[in-house]
Amino acid sequence: MLDIKRVRENPEKVKEALEKRGYQIDFDEFLFLERERLSLLRDIEQKRAVRNSVSQEIARLKKENMQRERTEALIAEMRNLGDEIASIEQRLREIEERVQNFMLLLPNIPHQTVPIGKDDSENVEIRRWGELPKFDFEPLNHWDIGEILGIIDFERAGKIAGSRFAIMRGQGARLERALINFMLDLHSGKGYLEIFPPILVNRASMTATGQLPKFEEDLFRTEAPEFYLIPTAEVPVTNIHREEILSEDDLPIYYASYTPCFRREAGSHGKDVRGLIRQHQFNKVELVKFVKPEDSYNELESLTRDAEEVLQKLGLPYRVVALCTGDLGFASAKTYDIEVWLPGQGRYREISSCSNFEDFQARRANIRFRRRDKKGTEFVHTLNGSGLAIGRTLVAILENYQQKDGSVIVPEALRPYMGIEVIR
């Protein structure tokens, strides 16, 4: 959420910033409601102040048991004032709710360094790493490799669950598990505390990180009791510190968390219908940071490097792309996508998304910190990035390390986890 004071005092600047994202937002109604809200607030506070002091007066009179008539008159007066206050409260509640709803639907303001653009075609490549593999045969798609090796079964997964599900079997299942362990070990060795959180969460948690109220249709939900299945570990892990005031000495906080993730993929019919790229259920190791505001852009760079290191250790070529304003996620102020090379598709595909949310999530989640030498509190900055998506990493390994005979070489870094050098 944006700072409401900032929005009502600089609506033109906010409007302009959000237009770069492609949002056309009408602030007139909001500004009107906000003026009304503040005027009602002043009115009601003044009336409550009167009631407070008169009530004390009544208490005093009753105790002394004097001036009974005057006491009765005051009580009657306060009864009327109470009715007035109640009716103002009613109007105030309605207006506050509308103002709140408006604020919850405003996306974050892009950082100055974010390239201006309308969609993903205008994202800017920052750097490349690794050499693209050369094949003396036509490289296969991972779903063909998976079928040949008998390590991925899409057809039976369709029977037991539906489309966009997969069964990993044998060395496929082993590879999935190896990647999770490899990544967690790597990150926890670099100062990230390992977390295994709930993967069903409540509505408040989803609202705090920005999935709700705007993206309800992307989420799986249970009812009675109502829970949401997490679309990323970002949700439960960021919410660890919801409604907390941290001390400056606690920061920065780094967490690494493996979880399954669940996405409805509504509106992506016909996209990536084959293979592991787009599944309703997938595994991911997520990195989450809570940092001081002045550090957050350096922290975004190091977070991205930490995610890149996974690909480097696996020997998978990739590039880093800065998302342009039009492609930026709802809650993000700046995002780098890491895209891995997939020979089967002959293109780079997103495997990690590293974002700085600044105080956008912290404000929704009410995560603050206190500086040692200053009074009051400030919102922390939150960041997160995949480090990495397990399924897509597995895809990249199958496609980049495939050999003519259909076997797949296990990257050296994974051999301790796999116990073999080649999947055949």
Added chain:
RNA sequence: GGAGAGGUGGCCGAGUGGUUUAAGGCGGCGGUCUUGAAAACCGCUGUGGGGGAUAACCUCACCGGGGGUUCAAAUCCCUCCCUCUCCGCCA
């Protein structure tokens, strides 16, 4: 699922309708004393909103969440959430 107990400020803990707009303690900060430290003593000590010049200061709200009764609610009522104990069931 059944029965019971409870949720108060950074922490502990009192408080069943009106000098409690939260006692007391611990912790923390400042001071006195001291060569220094400790002890002792004195003072201060939350969050958010509104007003005011982003000052002093004034004011409203906040005792798990929400709603209600009342001139007045931490205190009474309703409802939801959570924690703990015992029983049952269970990976």
